Amino acid sequence: xxxxxxxxxxxxxxxxxxxxxxxxxxxxxxxxxxxxxxxxxxxxxxxxxxxxxxxxxxxxxxxxxxxxxxxxxxxxxxxxxxxxxxxxxxxxxxxxxxxxxxxxxxxxxxxxxxxxxxxxxxxxxxxxxxxxxxxxx
Numbered sequence: 280x281x282x283x284x285x286x287x288x289x290x291x292x293x294x295x296x297x298x299x300x301x302x303x304x305x306x307x308x309x310x311x312x313x314x315x316x317x318x319x320x321x322x323x324x325x326x327x328x329x330x331x332x333x334x335x336x337x338x339x340x341x342x343x344x345x346x347x348x349x350x351x352x353x354x355x356x357x358x359x360x361x362x363x364x365x366x367x368x369x370x371x372x373x374x375x376x377x378x379x380x381x382x383x384x385x386x387x388x389x390x391x392x393x394x395x396x397x398x399x400x401x402x403x404x405x406x407x408x409x410x411x412x413x414x415x416x
Contacts, residue, residue: 293384302381302388311373360415371400 300306301321310318335341336349343349372378375396377385382400385393 292380293387296381296384297388302377302384304376307372307376307381371403375399 296302299321301318306315306318309315333351337351341349368378375382375393377393377396379400382393382397386397
């Protein structure tokens, strides 16, 4: 039953992304060329909602749905891994025209060529999992 709740939330989120054109290659291309505020507005509002949500969780000491305590682990200080990972992520996003969320939205919207991108993303994730212990973190 819990699976159905997550499925419906995912479907709603996918419809929202598709209707807001957040999964549109043209909108992503426009963003990387600094031609429109559309995608920056979507991402900025998501960041703002996330900041507000985290502050509410911290100040109200809220519990998860299962009743467990929610704790945020502090991130490591440093910038090299974030810079390198961000550049790789941005290059992949710019080359494919989609970040991970919209990839599945585009597959659900009936764009079969995105399955190549999803396969590449899954392969890259698998390779990272295999070699992550050998990488400097």
